[in-house]
Structure formats: structure tokens, C-alpha cells
Amino acid sequence: MRRLNAAELIDTVLDAGSFRSWDAPAAAPAADDGGYRRELAAAAGRSGTDESVVTGEGLIRGRRVAVIVSEFTFLAGSIGQAAADRITAAIERATTERLPLLAGPASGGTRMQEGTLAFLGMVKITAAVRRHRQAGLPYLVYLRHPTTGGVMASWGSLGHVTVAEPGALLGFLGPRVFEALNGRPFPENVQVAENLFDKGLVDAVVPPEQLSEILDRALAILLPEPAGPVPAPETTAAAPASDEAWASIEISRNPRRPDLRYLLAAADDALPLNGTGQGENDPGLLLALARFGSQSCIVLGHHRPRHPDAPAMGPGSLREARRGMRLAEELGLPLLTVIDTPGADLSKEAEEAGLAGEIARSLQDLIGLGSPSVSVLLGQGSGGGALALLPADRTIAAQHAWLSPLPPEGASAILYRTTEHAPSIAAAQGVNVASLHRIGLVDHIVDERPDAAAEPKDFCRRMARAIEYELSEAAAQPATARLEQRWEKFARLGT
Template identity: 55%
Template sequence: MTGAAVRAGAREVIEAVVDAGSFESWNTPPTGTGADADYAAALARARERSGVDESVLAGCAQVAGRPVVLIVGEFGFLGGSIGTVAAERVVRAVERATRAGLPILASTASGGTRMQEGTPAFVRMLDIVAAIARHRAAGLPYLVHLRHPTAGGVMASWGALGQITLAEPGALLGFLGPRVTELLTGAPMPEGVQTAENLAARGHVDALVPIEGLRQAITPILDALLDREEPCSPTAPCPAIRPLDADAAEVWESVEATRGPDRLRLSDLYRSGIDLLTPLAGTGHGRPAVQVRLARVTGIPCVLIAQDRHAEHPLGPGDLRAAQRGMALAEEWKLPLITLVDTDGADLSPTAENGGLVFTIAQCMADLQNLTVPSVSVLLGQGAGGGALALLGGRHVVATQRSWLAPLPPEGASAIVHGDTAHAPELAKRQRIGAPDLLAAGIVDRLVPEPKGQTAHELADAVVMATVSALLEQTGLKATTTAAPQ
């Protein structure tokens, strides 16, 4: 199943990640294992064969000049299994990292709980989970890299609790290994299920990263999560926002414009000051209806939740659960949250209903309202129904001049009121769905003008700068702007 994966030892992982010569071991010699003669002999052989004293190595090192706590599994020691000594080593390392205010990188490789120790070792997973929960509650980063293989109690505890989860390509990852699963159930696990690639495709792993690329992958993540001793400000001056066009188009023209092929795309924004650092996948690969990312906006680290109207499938409950994850991480990390809203509506399929679509819409609205970190919601174009409202509850709402927000697409409202779709333009105006009306009603705090002749790139620049200004206002800072055009 995972023939492409090669087992790297714990020391190899440490050497690949840390600044040369910077690792300081926190390990103390194992004592009091209570092992019988056979188990004691097995431990002695494991120490001799692996060159380490237990299945976990822990310590502190510099990674690109930053202090980071490393907790690294060693599969060569009794299959990386976790007994009471190894569990205690993990707990103490996590607690020490929490006291010192340091981030953790956990790199797992384990078959799970050590069977020679049984239940006393098994229940120590609860202690590990509790320590990690306290670490995360303190606002400290907990990053995980899943190596080949990781299964059992390790996968189901400290392997699955990463705020960001990376995985070694080709790694076998699962609840129980395929051999044990087949023996217990009488049926083989289907090929390809317990793989890093499958978990990434289903949104449970954020990125596939080989060991040799791990240092490069985590460095920008640590930069974004830790470079916040002083309030951030943009790294470049913000261009002034142009005045609103007094001759704005009729609302139906705006509706049609937001549906056009030349309309502003996420890729335009990503070229205008939004730098994507790492995915917070949630919904898997491809083009999900919601992209969740750790990002920088003109240098300001943030969590970005962006609806993509060019997605491969309609906005569904899985997308909104990914958005909830992004909100929770922004709160844990004390980072600003930006939501980008542009949707023609949520999925209307039985699958979406069965998946709890309405519950995820409601929960997203509640979670966004309850955030304590700065937040900005940006209405980029289409804002149809609950799918749009789910992500529009930021403390400050920015809208492009041609954007709109409605309980249903105008054609849907027309079908309800008139029994046809022909009255959509009339209802769009009557329902006051256009951005200027939203501004007048106090639903939107700021409009980004869309003058005639404006390119998508120019609009993207203006949207990014309006978003930055809204963020800075919440932190008491002001953006430096260039002169306004005459």
C-alpha cells in the first residue's frame, strides 16, 4: 500500500529540520518500567538496534533561528509503540513547551499503544491529549508531521490534534494497520484508503511534505504565527480608494456583471497583496467552494476564508465546516480573520441536506459573531442566500460597488413571488440588494468603487487595501495611503 514511503529515524528527522547543532535533548533515562524478564529483554534489544532509549525523542532546537520544541517518534524502537515511559516523555515535553511559551512540532511514526504494557499505557493517551489541549488553549502553535507509518493510539491522539497537519507522501496512516484490521474484521482494508494521499484528498491532511521539505514548509508558518510582538502594519503604502461613481449602474446590471467571465477572481486578489502560506484544507484538494488558508495580507498575518465561485462543486456543509475550523484557529492563534464572500448560493442537493447544511450555516454565523480577534468580511460579488450570510458577519464589512446580497438569487425570489423568473430584475431593485443600498442601510461599512474602465487587477488592489484599512482600524492603527487620484 505504501511502498513509496521510506522510514526515516527520529534523529534523521531532527537533523533535517533544525539549525545545525542546535538540538538540546530533554530526554531522561527510562526508569521504573516494571518490565518482566521477556519485556526487559525486548527493550534491551530495541535500544541496541535503534540506537535510542525509547520510542520518542524530545527536546528544543532552533529552526531558522526560532526556538521550537520537537517531539519525534522512532519507529525503530518496538515499532514506535507508546508505553508509559514514552507517554510521560511526550506529556512533559508538551507541558514544558507550554510553560516556556514555545511552539511544538510533533513528528509521529508509530504502530500505536505498546501491547506489552496494555491498559496502563493505553490510558496515557488521555494525558497526552490533555497536555496538548492546554498548549493550544494558551495560543501556542502545535504542528504535526505524520510519518510512515502512524496508526492506533498515536494517530488517534497527538497525531490528529495538529492545528496544521502535514504528512509524508506515501505514508500509511490510519486507525488500525491493515493487517490487524483484516484479522479483526475478516475483510481487507480497500487499497489506498489508509494513505497520506487519501487523507489529503479528503481534507484531513493540509499538505503532503517529505521530510527533506519539512524545514522549508514550517518556517513561513512559524514566521506568521510568532512575528506578532508589535502590531502589524502594511509593508507598502495603501493607494487611496477612489470616490464612488455617482452614475452607478442599475442593480440588475451589477448582478449580471458579478456573473460575468471577466469578474474579479480570487487569483486576482492573490496577485494584489494576499500571500498564501499554507492551506488549512478541511475540504480536500481540487477547487473547493471555500478555501481556508494561513496567509499574509500586505505583510499582515491572518486566517483567510475565501468562497470561490469557480469551484468544482456547490457550497456544501463540508466547506462550511472547513470555514469553522479556520475561525477556531484564528481565535486560538489570535490572528485577524478575513472572509471573502462570492457565491450564487449553497448546494440544494439531498446530499447537502443529509450533511447538515442548515446547521453548518447557522454555526458559521454564530462562530463568526463570537470571535474576539479582528475580523473583516468582504462581499466581492454574488451574495446569494444563507451560503453568503454564513461568512458575512465580520466586525467590519467591505463590499465592492457592484456586489449584492439577497435571500435568494433574484430569479429564485421571482419564482416565489410571481411564479416565473422574468421579474428578477424588478425584484432585485425592489429588494434593495445592491451594495449602495446595503451601505445606506448600515449592512455594509464601506464600499470599494468600481468606476467604468477599471480592470480586475485594479479592483483587486482596491479591495485588498480597503480590507487592510478595516483591519488596522480595529487595532487602532492607520494605513499610509498615497495621494488620491483627481
């Protein structure tokens, strides 16, 4: 595909005629090096820009945004001191004016002609990005072909949401440098956008002409309009009696039961994110930006396997979940967790990758989360894998959901060395919604008529309305009171 230069990308992504430059004339290099000055002049002539980056502001579907876009034809988009100053100034202005920021890097990295000072410029750019994110402002990155070196290792890898150009070469070490240093070519198809997506390093691979739509949807969720109170949804049916616990467990195991994918389809909008951003893409968890009615949120939840032999939720899933928790806190958005799992991965690999520690860290982050939070018991809720996503300000439960330290068959095997007592143990342990509501864990029950698998769309619409209401209720509480009430809720369960 033909690669767009900076001006073409700006024209493609921003509303027509809306771009306004923020660039002051680029400073001349401090060293009086005639050869380097001639290189800069030639680069300006070829590219039509005075430096390797263009900054400014414009509109995306009518929404004001700041932009920083690399011009690769200017010395391979390399970043010298003047370019670093320009990028830093643009980030700081976006922060001051409280604008979301879109970065579109395409760069070979640090400018070799300026040596270590140019290299150190990545630190001040990173500091500016950190302040922008700490201000609760979205930082969105579109990685273009090619992005390598210090740019990829700083402002190219810090996005709240990161998408990439199809086929883009993306990585730390440029392949030409690798070959020169090692005498052999770098392995093929490693440093390409699609492979980075598969490894959970970018959220999507999107051509430039589709970028404005994706950014508009993301910003509508990340920067929601102020919303008023949400009316309470319709009265739900009574929770099942405690002697129906085993019936609920069997209903929850129906492979046709609607899962998180169905629930997100009932949202007003949802944009999936992908992986931990650190080289892991565990299939056991789904992470997304979503909007239920007037309420935006970060969603993370169990991704129910489509096949019995599919991998269970492993430690990588919980590291991805904790990415979602950090996004919610940094952007000041509510967090929605969805629990629907027969249990976490019980394997040698999961143990060696620190599953128990990831469950503990997930619990610690959720119980102290600064953002409003709502958890949903959607179906099965077995073991530490379920507990890891549970703590929240408010908890909604589907009528036939349940929560247990182990599958009841496992508890029966421990107590009686047989699974035959699973139904009676389920009733005795109080795993179902009636018991969970009685002890104070479940605040809101969404009825099934009589089974969500028989009415998936209608059930998910009812659940979506309940989520909108409970997100609104949680967000209405003052932050300090909300955190104290969350701690108190779990301290007093059953009393």
C-alpha cells in the same frame, strides 16, 4: 522513498547544529520482567535512542521551536509509560516557554508489553496538547510512515496544521491487525497520506526536505511580529447608484472576474489548508493562512466554481469554515471571510446533511467570535450561503458586489411567476453596494476601474491594501468593546 529516522528528520528540518535535547534518561519499567527489559535493551541498541520518542528544541529558519519526534526502529515507535511521560513533559515545557510545537509521529500505537496503563497514557498526552492549544500556541503535526493506533487517535490528529509524508500509512487500525481479526486484507489505498488529503483529513502531503520551508511560512503567519497602525488606503470611488443594481449583478457574474484565488495571489503570503479534518473536503470553500502586509489572518471564503455544473457550496463547506473560525479564536488571529457565491447547494443531499443548521451555526459562531473579523463582499452574494460568512466587525465591498436573499430572478419568480422583473426587483430590494453602505453594513468600498474583470491584478492589489487596513482597525479595538460593537452594528442596521 527512504524513510528518515528521528535524528535524520531533525537534521533535515531544523537549522544545522541547533537541536538541543530535553530528554532525561528513560525510566525502567515498573514490572520486573526480564524479557521486556531485554527487548528494551535490544531496541536501544538497534535505534541508538533510549526510548521511542526524542524531544527537544531547535531553530527553523532562525525561529525557536519545540520538537517531539518518534523513533520507529525502537519497538515500532510504540508508546509506553516512559515515552508518554517524555512527550507530556515536552509539551508542558513548550507551553511554559511559549514555544510553537512540531510533532513528528511514526508509531504503531500503544506498547502492548505495558497493557492498559500505556493505553491510558494517550489521555494525559491529549490533555497536554489541549493546554498548549488553549494557550494560543501553534501545534503543528507531520504524520510519518507509519502512524496508527492510539498515536493517530490522540496527539497525531490534533494539529492546527497537519501535513503528511508522501505515501505514509496513516490510520486508526493497523492493516496487519485488521487482517488477523477479519481474515481478509484491509482495502488498498485507503490508509495512505494522499487519500487522506483527498478526504480533507490532512492539509498537505510534503516530503521531509520541503518541510522546513512550509513550517517557516506557517509560523510567520501564525506568530506575526507586532505591527503598528496601518495607513488608510487611497480614497475609493463613489458607490454605484441604486438604479445600477442590475448592472452590478451582471458585472459580478462575469466568469473572468477575479475570485478568492486571485485575491490570495495578491497577499504577501498564503498557505492553503484542506478540509474539515473530519473526512470532508467540500469544493465550495477555500481555507488558508494568509498575510496581507503586516496583518496575519485566517482566511475562509467561497471557492467560485470554474464550471457551471460544478458543485455549489454545501454543508461540508460550512463545517470547514467553522474549522477556520476555531483556528482564529484559538490562535488569537483575525478572521477574514470572503463572500462570492450564486447560492448554496439546493439538493436532496445538502438538505439531508443539514445545510440549514450549518448556516445557523456559522452565523452564531461569527457573531460571537472572539477574534477580530473582517468580511469582504467580493462579487455575488446570494442567499443563506452568503449570509453564513457575513457577520464581522468591518465589511469591505467591491464596487459591483451585492447581497440578496435570493438571486433577483428567484425573487421575481416568487412575486410575478416570471424572471422578467429581476432588474427592477434588484433595484427595489437594495441589493447593491450603495444601499448596503447606506444602511450601515458596508464600511469600506474598493472601486473597480470600471470592472474588476478588466484589471484583476490591480483590483486585487487595492483590495489587499483595504484588507490590511481593516484587519488592523478591527484588531486595534479592545476585545470586549469590539464584540459589543459588532452586535450593535447588526442590531441597528438601517436605523
